[in-house]
Amino acid sequence: MWSTGTATQQTSQTGRRTVADPFFAGLTRAAATVILLALAGVAAFLCSEAWPAVTAPSDRIAGGDGLVAYLWPLVFGTLLAAALALAISAPLAIGVALFISHFAPRRLALLISYVVDLLAAVPSVVYGLWGIFYLAPKLSHIYSWLADHVGWLPLFAGPASVTGRTILTAGVVLAVMTLPVISALSREVFLQTPRLQEEAALALGATRWEMIRMAVLPQGRSGVVSATMLGLGRALGETMAVALVLSASGLVTFNLISTDNPSTIAANIALQFPEATGIQVNTLVASGLALFVITFVVNFAARGLVARSSKSEGS
Amino acid sequence: MAKTIDVSDLDIYYGSFKAVEDVTLTMASRSVTALIGPSGCGKSSFLRSLNRMHEVIPGARVEGKVIMDGRGLYDVDVDPVLVRRDIGMVFQRPNPFPTMSIADNVLAGKRLNGKRMNRAEAAEIVERALVSANLWNEVKDRLRKPGASLSGGQQQRLCIARALAVEPQVLLMDEPCSALDPISTTAIEDLIHTLKERYTIVIVTHNMQQAARVSDTTAFFNLAGAGRPGHLIESGSTPKIFSTPDNPATEAYISGRFG
């Protein structure tokens, strides 16, 4: 009696599993394929639309010096703005995440998490307006001080922009925008630290900060890099805020506070596209393709870096 | 090196819940004290209160005195971090730092003291601790491999080596063999035997034979019922507790006539 009961139950279970397993396997495989196809489709579109700009004679490209000369300042500006943004936001975001996960009392931690999550939901045009009307005028005072006192540094060579709408301001705005993304994800990663690892460090006589260095940061490192990559993605692709804040002249320079600023790819597309016709559109698409490639390269480089450093530490 | 720990009138709380009540117990230096008792009676809580690890749990606190070397561990001017450097701890589940190499695991506590070591010193500390923990021969050719690459029993001995490397006064062990096979268990019991010449050792165990084999003093904890605090029922020399305990509950627990 009993044995028959369990036997039928078992067969029905395995029976269901044999249907369910391939079904879900197929579903996940289909989802993965769709994503890859979408990506390939985008790449194909960009390539075909950019092609006329690649083959066009150089005097037909805006600026008159060919595609490379047109793209280079944009690529430079994009990378510079994103690098500035991450240089500011990544350390800050990791600090905020650690404070929430390991230092703040519970209620304060909840409050800060909530505020940070809220920051992530603010539309970028709002950040852009804030950048123009509040941040830029405030920063312009700092810029003129920097130009006067540390002007010997090429970064702050000046002359300082009076409006404050420089690449550094754009970087600060982007930093504020990427901070919530990086810190929210890092916080989750830090909260995942096994209690046992934390106690191992504490029992050895680690202070809280030493415990974080021994147990929390090592296991969270790859997660923090992923979080930073997502932030970088946002910084590279951000359009509206940069288009509003940055007053670009298209010059390639590391002078962060002057009126001469390179534009970024995304902002440039947004600003130029409405009036673009013919080959100009192809040129803009080509710049979009460049952005696509940059995002990939940066992502792979970062992942390679993580994989290599964790391997060298392991062996 | 070894120091005696005197506990008097100790109450242990998790928030408003009193987990252990009114424990008075002396753990002599250069000897092994075994803590036995049914699950939930507060052995781990008591052990963790001895090196102030109890308080890392939010809301957890103790009342009463823990005195080592004439100084109250819970005196206001005592830094818990320094207490933990003096009183090492080995956990029930092996917890080496997974990203660190075997050698770095051993040195982890040493590095906290901020002292710079040169290579030779570091190598010597690693070797000495691993030899003490009875692990040296098994790992001496792969000190740069990650700590997580060892078997469970080896990991546990690595954790013991890590605790020994900082040269503590006291070693606390919470069911150190519960996840191990009989051979690793024997290795660790042998290790406890040799270590007790230099350290004060307190060990929690559910294994009566193990308590009888390794300890000099046994303390039996019990609790009156769910939600009630655990108490120390009796303590004394291990042969006495195991042959002629004063309390019938002790006798019942040891002989297995107890849930």
Ligand SMILES: Nc1ncnc2c1ncn2[C@@H]1O[C@H](COP(=O)(O)OP(=O)(O)OP(=O)(O)O)[C@@H](O)[C@H]1O
């Ligand atoms: N983190 C915690 N928060 C709240 N209560 C806890 C916590 N840890 C333990 N307790 C409670 O304290 C009491 C004693 O627990 P403890 O872990 O010290 O028992 P134990 O004797 O070590 O048991 P075992 O033999 O199962 O390990 C139990 O009632 C338990 O529920």
Ligand SMILES: [Mg+2]
């Ligand atoms: Mg326990």
